[in-house]
Amino acid sequence: MGLFSGLIDKFKQGLQRTQELVLAPMGRLLGLKRLDEDQLMELEELLLQADLGVHATDRLMERLRFEMKRSSEIDPKAVLKDELLKILHQAPPRPFTAEGNQVVLLVGVNGVGKTTTLGKIAAQFKARGEEVLVVAGDTFRAAAIDQLELWGQRAGVPVLRNQMGGDPAAVAFDGAMSAKAKNIPWVLIDTAGRLHTKDHLMRELDKIRRSLQKVIPEAPHRVLLVLDATTGQNGLQQAEAFKQVAGITDLVLTKLDGSAKGGVVVPILERLKLPIAFVGVGEKVDDLIPFDPEAFVDGLLDV
Numbered sequence: 022m023g024l025f026s027g028l029i030d031k032f033k034q035g036l037q038r039t040q041e042l043v044l045a046p047m048g049r050l051l052g053l054k055r056l057d058e059d060q061l062m063e064l065e066e067l068l069l070q071a072d073l074g075v076h077a078t079d080r081l082m083e084r085l086r087f088e089m090k091r092s093s094e095i096d097p098k099a100v101l102k103d104e105l106l107k108i109l110h111q112a113p114p115r116p117f118t119a120e121g122n123q124v125v126l127l128v129g130v131n132g133v134g135k136t137t138t139l140g141k142i143a144a145q146f147k148a149r150g151e152e153v154l155v156v157a158g159d160t161f162r163a164a165a166i167d168q169l170e171l172w173g174q175r176a177g178v179p180v181l182r183n184q185m186g187g188d189p190a191a192v193a194f195d196g197a198m199s200a201k202a203k204n205i206p207w208v209l210i211d212t213a214g215r216l217h218t219k220d221h222l223m224r225e226l227d228k229i230r231r232s233l234q235k236v237i238p239e240a241p242h243r244v245l246l247v248l249d250a251t252t253g254q255n256g257l258q259q260a261e262a263f264k265q266v267a268g269i270t271d272l273v274l275t276k277l278d279g280s281a282k283g284g285v286v287v288p289i290l291e292r293l294k295l296p297i298a299f300v301g302v303g304e305k306v307d308d309l310i311p312f313d314p315e316a317f318v319d320g321l322l323d324v
């Protein structure tokens with residue numbers, strides 16, 4: 022099994038609920054050489070149910086009609102794939118390359134999967150031979166720090182913490198100092214869940230940023246906004262608010278495995294014009310896939 026087909030399988034596995042509950046009937050339609058008006062409407066309905074969004078769905082339907090005008094026989098799957106990739110390539114993923122000290126901040130509302138995602142990323146970077154320092158910037162709850170320490174143990178990487186209730190900006194500062202002194206390429210900073218509507222909590226992110234910059238002027242190099250795919254397009258509003266305040270550079274979509282709306286990746290990327298760095302497809306350490314538009318679309322349309 023090639024690396025790429027392995028990746029498609031991972032996406033397929035993550036999109037299983039979307040496939041079973043929504044997309045399964047699409048297989049028959051995608052096998053046709055032409056679609057009549059009823060079949061086009063049926064396809065449109067399925068794409069909307071999978072949460073691809075009105076805009077992308079319109080684009081896909083228009084493209085299918087256009088191709089059917091141009092030739093008597095078409096390959097609907099290839100047409101959809103091509104058009105979906107055009108959309109997803111508006112914000113292609115950027116690689117995570119260890120150069121100097123790279124500081125990565127994870128932010129998002131409560132319970133979306135920030136800490137879990139951080140743990141998985143730490144394990145993946147460590148497994149490829151790069152040192153990682155994890156910083157417990159969620160100082161609100163003792164349980165949050167314990168959860169992070171467990172992930173640190175699993176990944177085999179150190180976790181820097183201060184006392185509970187301490188200043189997140191202070192522990193972030195210490196993390197940056199330590200990584201710089203020890204030449205650790207990755208500093209991954211967990212933060213407490215915060216509602217995008219709470220001003221003081223959003224300002225705290227700015228304070229973390231300023232503390233980091235006292236040590237590493239370019240930090241944070243990446244700010245990952247973690248979104249829960251099961252909330253579908255409702256996550257967009259959160260995302261807009263975080264994008265304005267927190268200087269988001271990338272998105273992470275978690276819990277794709279628990280969602281029948283796996284297509285939501287498309288409108289989210291389309292609206293926010295931000296690359297998707299990873300998608301979460303389960304609770305285990307391996308259940309985080311670096312986003313790849315081709316493998317994702319193949320996984321989605323392989324019905």
Ligand SMILES: Nc1nc2c(ncn2[C@@H]2O[C@H](COP(=O)(O)OP(=O)(O)OP(=O)(O)O)[C@@H](O)[C@H]2O)c(=O)[nH]1
Nearest residue numbers: 131132133134135136137214275276301302303304
């Ligand atoms: N099925 C599934 N569960 C996930 C995924 N990512 C995270 N979870 C689960 O979601 C729950 C919340 O995850 P956390 O990582 O604690 O979320 P958080 O954003 O750090 O939460 P707070 O710190 O409380 O804001 C946990 O039970 C995780 O195991 C995923 O990709 N798939």
Ligand SMILES: [Mg+2]
Nearest residue numbers: 135136159165
């Ligand atoms: Mg957390």
